[in-house]
Amino acid sequence: AADAVWVFADEVSNSTARTQLVSRSAASGVNTLYVSVYSSTPNGAGRLMFDDTAIADLIQRAHVAGIEVWAAYGAPDWPQLGCALGAFPLQRMQEVIDFNAAKPTTTLDGVMLDVESSEGLDSSSRQALLALYECSLDMLKPAGVGMQTAIRFFWDETVEYPLTTRISQKVYEHVLDMDLHKVVVMGYRDFAGSGCPDDGIICLDQDEVVYAGAQGKPGVVLAGAETGVCDAECGGDGVTFLQEGQAVLNREAACVAEHFAGDPGFGGFAIHRYDDTYLSGSAAWPATNPDFPGSCHAVWVPTTTYQLSDDLFPNPERGFLYAKETHSGNNYAPLDETMLRTYRQDQGITLIKRYFYLDDFVSAPISQTYLDLMQADFDSLRRAGLKAVVRFAYANSKMTPTYGDADKLHILAHLTQLKPIIEANQDVIAVVEAGFIGNWGEWFYTDNFVADPYNPGEITDEDYANRWEVLEKILNVLPPERSVQLRTPFYKYKVFDTLAGWPATPLALPAADAHNGSDLARTGHHNDCFLGSDTDAGTFGALVPIAEDKNYLAAETQYVPMGGEVCDPDPDAVQSQIRFSCTDALAELERFHWSYLNVETGNYGLEVYNGWNEAGCLAEIQRRLGYRLTLTQGTYPDEVIRGNEMTVHIELQNVGWASPLNPRPVQLVLRHKLGGVIYTEPLPTDPRFWLADNAATYSIDHTFLTDPTMPVGVYELLLNLPDPEPILAGRPDYAIRLANQGVWEADTGYNNLRHTVIMSNGSSDVVPPTVSQVDTVADTGDGVLGEGETTGAAINQLRVIYSEDVRNTGATDAESVINPANYRLFGANLGAIGIDSVAYDGGNHTAILTLNDGNPLPEDSYIFTVVGNAIEDLVGNKLDGDGNGIGGDDFVLHFAVVNWSPDCSAAVPSVAAIWPVNHKFVAVNVLGVTDPQSDPLTITITGIWQDEPVDTDGDGKHMPDGQGIGTSTAQVRAERTGGGNGRLYHIDFVADDGNGGSCAGEVQVGVPHDKKDTPVDDGRLYDSTLVP
CATH class of the missing domain: 2.60.40.10 (Immunoglobulins)
Structure with a gap:
């Protein structure tokens, strides 16, 4: 069997790519390469080909591996370029011959002529295509160069060729009758199918395979498969295996091979193309297996691998953030939603730190105005796609007492006020820093939570108890899914009493207790002077040695939140010049599991960021903060x-x-x-x-x-x-x-x-049935009732034709108010129309619906529905009603029935001429009026006129001369004026179809002056029904 792939530019011109191509092809059992050798720029030998040396090198490598190399040429317009000696296609054939002559040890095995003209060409275009094949063969064959072609599956139109003998047969039959090495049938389908009419590769290729075998040409036909990108214009995903991937391609190919196993005309596969990006980003088809493995439609469990990306992109609840503070009273600074959007779109920032300063409420309730402004901020965050790290505080300026923070009772009262707004906006709150106590909410410079505000570092057990009450209240106010962060590790040791032994050793949160909802598991850490000194401005080393603090923090922050701010380096601190280096920064950010870090707070920490940027680690920090x-x-x-x-x-x-x-x-x-x-x-x-x-x-x-x-x-x-x-x-x-x-x-x-x-469904058939057409036994012009069609046909039956045999799964076929129905018909004015019966033909391919008690549908606009979940094919695929490829949706058809009026244009009288002139009444009926819907018609006489006076000399003095108005029959008198030119009666009538349609007309009856004369019409001058 032949397994071939198309190959394009890179694998010809690049030595490394050539090596990889041959290696992969050999490992995969590929024995033929269709190589595109054409170049719009002449090579050193003057040929419109890639460099001769590169082509020869590829051929040499391939031949050593037992792989043939065929020059791939062709474009849809080639047949129109003709077969003259200087025509562009034949020039390319000559260049292959010339190349082989110049490179006798590394010759091309032949030419793959891949023209694939468009669908719907006329006979002359098909003949031109066949002529191109033939004249190319005539040039190549004497030079010992073979030829293959690729044809489209729809080339089954009948055409006469050659023009001299005019043999009439299908295009593919003409092609397969030629002396071709292989013929690839490009089915452009991403599934094998199991035969017709499922329109898969098997169905589309089988005629060519059978014909080749019958002509004694074993293995000539290859099944083609597409793996490249195909947009909606060329048919979308259904024509290519790009989206399905290699496993599906292999499995469907196994199905094709299994189906054609007994057909001598089948020769293998040809894949278009090598090195397309598909199959989860793997390098290319073919797979590293020589044959398509497994059995047809086997359940495979392939492994898909993924490539890491180093791109910088936003993700929620992590990364750099901007600090945005606001104050009470007239100093409230609402968040700028436009700026928030800019942060995300331009900088990939998804977090801000929102400082809510309650400076006006130290000893008073928070105002409703302030709460409303907070809500507006959260709304802006939500619309912009960001979240916030939230902190509340009262003071942020004085470094000596009094500092200006609130006492415990007011803090607890404020937390009660804040609980509803926090709960309502927990979706955009990433984490809450404990705050409230002391300057900036950092729990140090405080008037109320130390014994002596002038000595804020001396914190008694009673002070810690008070701080615990605040922390506990924050944890209770927050939803259980959210965490709180404390400013230093020793605050957590003390409020949770997690110091053990002496010298004290902090006990980190055990892994077994992580995320269990306890207060301990919901309390994390923030460091607001990261890299500021060897202790980070007192963050470490307050109660235990720095190393103990850091070991504790490294263990804890695996399971609790960690973030904060950089701090300007302390020039007097130990190792101050290396503390904020990339080496230290990257090590500590990783060790302590940082999720967020401020970008800037004014110029605070600016030196640190500038240093990171200059040293080249800023992008890595941006990439790795938080999770990745x-x-x-x-x-x-x-x-x-x-x-x-x-x-x-x-x-x-x-x-x-x-x-x-x-x-x-x-x-x-x-x-x-x-x-x-x-x-x-x-x-x-x-x-x-x-x-x-x-x-x-x-x-x-x-x-x-x-x-x-x-x-x-x-x-x-x-x-x-x-x-x-x-x-x-x-x-x-x-x-x-x-x-x-x-x-x-x-x-x-x-x-x-x-x-x-x-x-x-456990079957190879996964294609849902569709409604091919709906028609009616009445005349709708073309027999098909199309979407939106208006018809005057007398419709009392509908015929639904399906793409395949179907069966019912619903409760009833007909429309019912109580039960769901498989078929439904509604009139805009009439409501539900009864469906009296549904009869399927012997193969369940067609359903005949009898409607409306057998009576024609009245004039109205109708909606006809076939319920998608109530109709399925014989393996259980639900009806694909809207043609989107998915079963289970309804088929809906809109149409209108109108009443067409009768046609009076061909009306004739039952008596055209009256003789003898005996003054008696003669009965005249109106004939020839028709109705397009065969409605029964009522004819009513509406007037009788004549061109001679009713009472004049020579007419016998009989009056009136006409009668029968309002009846279906006119009566006119057999008389005329003695000295005149004959009489002509004009009989007016109306034809009515009983459904609102009517037409009006006139028939004429003559009374000649003499028997052989023809009366002359002098006009409708006198009312025949009057007596003067």
Whole structure:
């Protein structure tokens, strides 16, 4: 068997790429390369080809590996360029001959002529194509150069060729009759199918395979498959395996090979093209297996690998932040929503630190105005897609007493006031720094929580007890999913009494207690003078040695939040010049699991940032603050029978410095490729336990039952880490983006796992049935009742033709007020129309619906519905009513029935001429009036006129001369004036169809002067029914 791939520019001109191409092809069992050698610029030999040396090198390497190399040429306009000796196509054929003559030890094996003209060409265009094949063969064959072609699957039109003998047969038959090495049939489908009419590769290729075998040409036909990008204009995803990936391509190819195993005309596969980016970013098809493995439609569990991305991008609840403070009274500075959006869009910042200073409320309740302004701030954050680290404080200036903070009772009262607004906005609060006590809310310079404000470092047990009451109140006010941070490690030791032994050793939160909802587990840390000195301005070393503090903090912050601000370096501190270096900064940010860090607070810390930027580590800090989650690999099934179990295995790493701050769901999303229907499966994992560790891998293993009612078809697998709050859960800007190449979907917030799974019925048929057409036995012009059509046909039956045999699953076929129906018909004015019966033909391919008690539908606008979930094919695929490729949706047809009026234009009298002239009445009926809907007509005489006086000389004095007005029959008198030119009666009538339609007309009856004369019409002058 032949397995071939198309190859393009890079693999010809680049030596490394040539080596890799041949290596991969040999490992994969590929034995033929169709290499595009054309170049618009002449090479050194004057040929419009890539460099002769490069081509020869590729040929030499391929031939050593047992692989043939064929020069691939062709474009849709080539047949029109003709077969003259100087025509562009034949010049290229000559260049191949010349190349082989110049490189006798590394010759091209032949030419792949890949023209593939468009669909719908006329016979002359098809003949020109066949002529191009023939004249190219005539040039190449004498030079010992073989030729192959690629044809489209729809080349089954009949054409006469050659023009001399005019043999009439299908285009592909003419092609296969030629002396060609191989013929590739490009079906442009991403599934094998099982035969016609499912329109898969097997169906589209089988005529060519059978014909080749019948003509004694074994192995000539190759099944082509596309793996390149195809937009909507060329047919979309359904024509290419780009989205399905390698596993699906291999499996469907196995199905094709299995089907054609007994057909001598089948010769293998040709894949267009090598080195397209698909299959989860892997380098290229072919796979590293010589044959398409496995059995047809086997359930495979392939492993997908992922590439790490170093891109900088925003993610919620982490990263650099800006500090924004506001004060009470007239000094409230609302958040600028436009600026917030700019932070996110231009700088990738998703957090701010919001300082709420309650300076006017030290001894008074917080005003409603202030609370309303706070709510407005949270609303702005939400609209802009950011969250806040929140801190409350009363004072921020004086470094000597009195400092200006509130006492315990007022703080507790204020927290009671703040509880509703915090609960209402927990979705945009990432974490709360304890605050309230002391200058800046940092718990040091305070009037009320130390015995002596002039000696703020001396804190008694009673002071710690008071501080614990404030912390406990904050924890109770906050939702249980949110944490509080304390300014220094020793504050946590003291309020939670976690010092053990002497000298005191701090006890970090045990891993077993992490995220258990306890106060201890919900209390983290912030450092507002990071790198300021060897103690970070008193952050470390207050109660225990610095090393003990740091060991404790490193262990604790694996499970509790850590963040803060940089501080200007202390020039007198030990190692002041290296304290804020990249080396120290990166080490401590990683060791203490920092999630956020201020960008600036005025010029505070500016020297530090400038130093990081100059030293080149600022981008790494931006990239690794907080979590940075990346997929490494995943194992997923290739096919699942809906309603059965599906198992997934996903592996991730956290290459950031911390785990996510807050609880967050992890969801597997199955999205139907064609219709976008989404199914979500929660995964049993908590990202807060995905600790920062470049060496650790976190696995998600989950088995679940798929929905037995989900539409069959191909589903993309995606991973979603949305915000847990309902108000934000559907917003992509609050979902976690994984740090992998080619997985993030900015418009959905999903991470595409680059794998698809076929949801089937346990059958190879996953194509849902469709309604091919609806028509009626009445005449609608073309016999088909089209969408939006207006018809005057007498419709009392509808015929529904399906794409395949179907069966009912609903409660009843007909429209019913009580039960759901498979078929429904509603009139805009008439309401529900009864469907009396539904009869299927012998193969259940067509349904005949009898309507309205067998009576024609009255004039009205109608909606006809075939219920998608009530009709399915014989393997259970629900009806695809709207043609989107997904079963289960309704087919809806709008049409209108109108009443067409009768036609009076061909009316004639039953008596055209009256003789003899005996003055008697003669009965005249109106004939020839028709109705397009065959409605029964009523003819009414509305007037009788004549061109002679009713009473005049020579007419016998009989009056009136006409009667029968209001009846269906006119009576006119057999008389005329003796001295005249004959009489002409004008009989007016109206034809009525009884349904509101009518027409009016006139017939004429003559009384000649003499028997052989023709009366002359002098006009409608006299009313025949009057007596003068």
